[in-house]
Amino acid sequence: MNKASAQPANWYEIVLASLKHNDVKLVAYVPDRVLTPLIKAIHEDSFFITFPTTREEEAVGIVTGAWMGGMRGAVLMQTSGFATLPNALASLAVPSQIPLLMFVSERGTLGEFNLGQALVCRTMRPALDSLAIVHHTITRIDELEFIVDRSIKQAVATQAPVAFILSPLLTGGKVFEQGGAR
Amino acid sequence: MTKPRTGIASAHNAKVMNRFELTKRLVGQLKREEAVVGGIGNTNFDLWASGQRPQNFYMLGSMGLAIPIALGVALAQPRRHVVALEGDGSLLMQLGCLATVGMLAQNNLTMVVWDNGIYQITGSQPTASASAADLVAIARAAGIAKSAWAADEEDFDRLFASALAEGGPSLIAVRIDDKPGIGATDRDPVQIRERFMRGLGVRRIA
Numbered sequence: 001m002n003k004a005s006a007q008p009a010n011w012y013e014i015v016l017a018s019l020k021h022n023d024v025k026l027v028a029y030v031p032d033r034v035l036t037p038l039i040k041a042i043h044e045d046s047f048f049i050t051f052p053t054t055r056e057e058e059a060v061g062i063v064t065g066a067w068m069g070g071m072r073g074a075v076l077m078q079t080s081g082f083a084t085l086p087n088a089l090a091s092l093a094v095p096s097q098i099p100l101l102m103f104v105s106e107r108g109t110l111g112e113f114n115l116g117q118a119l120v121c122r123t124m125r126p127a128l129d130s131l132a133i134v135h136h137t138i139t140r141i142d143e144l145e146f147i148v149d150r151s152i153k154q155a156v157a158t159q160a161p162v163a164f165i166l167s168p169l170l171t172g173g174k175v176f177e178q179g180g181a182r
Numbered sequence: 183m184t185k186p187r188t189g190i191a192s193a194h195n196a197k198v199m200n201r202f203e204l205t206k207r208l209v210g211q212l213k214r215e216e217a218v219v220g221g222i223g224n225t226n227f228d229l230w231a232s233g234q235r236p237q238n239f240y241m242l243g244s245m246g247l248a249i250p251i252a253l254g255v256a257l258a259q260p261r262r263h264v265v266a267l268e269g270d271g272s273l274l275m276q277l278g279c280l281a282t283v284g285m286l287a288q289n290n291l292t293m294v295v296w297d298n299g300i301y302q303i304t305g306s307q308p309t310a311s312a313s314a315a316d317l318v319a320i321a322r323a324a325g326i327a328k329s330a331w332a333a334d335e336e337d338f339d340r341l342f343a344s345a346l347a348e349g350g351p352s353l354i355a356v357r358i359d360d361k362p363g364i365g366a367t368d369r370d371p372v373q374i375r376e377r378f379m380r381g382l383g384v385r386r387i388a
Binding site: 059067069098 | 217219239241242243244245246247248249250251252253254255256257258259262276278279281282285286371372374375378379382383384
């Protein structure tokens with residue numbers, strides 16, 4: 001997006017525009033409630049090839065293959081999905097130098113009701129740090145386009161994965177119901 | 183020795199063949215720079231030993247991801263046929279990918295599963311396919327209608343030729359013996375990935 005143009009209203013429109021602007025055509029995802037408007041918008045845009053996978057590591061394999069075949073791709077997931085990924089990252093995406101773009105909807109923080117989510121959230125940044133994977137926690141909509149656009153370009157230029165952690169401060173997070181159902 | 187099978191898997195009476203022999207027959211049919219993604223372990227070792235084509239990718243880790251990687255290549259290059267080679271243990275680790283392949287129905291993708299009923303490289307512990315799971319039945323139930331056991335070598339040649347000519351997605355399962363792989367791949371993931379990308383015409387060669 002050009003700075004001079006009107007800012008899109010929503011975080012997911014900015015993410016979609018940044019993907020498109022950087023020719024990221026393939027989007028594989030394991031869904032998350034918070035990501036729903038982004039997934040819906042990507043499905044409605046014929047620029048993208050998008051579909052759900054049964055597991056996050058499957059999506060990492062698909063995006064890796066697509067990159068090797070000349071197509072850029074991203075994986076969308078939630079925090080608990082990221083926790084299934086260290087083997088695929090450590091034995092495929094990182095050593096093979098794949099610019100794997102990961103968008104993680106952050107659960108487990110800022111009012112989480114599910115203890116498992118709260119614990120798994122604590123494993124995410126140490127896992128990323130231990131593999132020296134660049135990651136950004138995005139909390140502000142006015143920084144979103146800059147971070148995503150620049151980091152996609154950096155991932156491609158340096159042939160390295162990157163993780164975008166989408167904070168509830170940015171997305172609104174999951175709305176916690178009274179009594180903590182789901 | 184591969185043990186005689188009981189249960190559902192015994193419903194097919196495919197001949198027990200040899201992975202390296204069949205890999206050579208498979209590679210011998212590739213005339214159009216088809217991409218081949220080899221799964222970790224003996225699958226890769228025999229692919230390597232069959233001749234290091236620039237369009238071969240050898241997985242060094244990420245057990246179970248040969249089919250997803252091949253699917254990604256197939257999506258990126260729809261005019262090139264892509265073949266995934268995978269072992270029974272590896273496929274059992276990532277069965278969900280068959281549902282994704284069935285859902286997407288990508289027609290330039292062929293999957294070959296070498297089924298010896300054992301985790302051969304770790305000490306020949308039995309896999310679930312040795313006694314119960316029928317990988318072809320699972321693939322069909324995932325929506326991959328063109329799924330078949332190869333009855334013998336000639337049947338494999340015919341099934342693979344038809345998969346390349348008619349499109350898929352197709353899955354060919356092959357009962358194999360317990361002979362170890364013939365070669366051993368290089369262990370440099372960047373070199374393997376870069377060579378593959380050049381083989382696929384993605385990189386400009388300086």
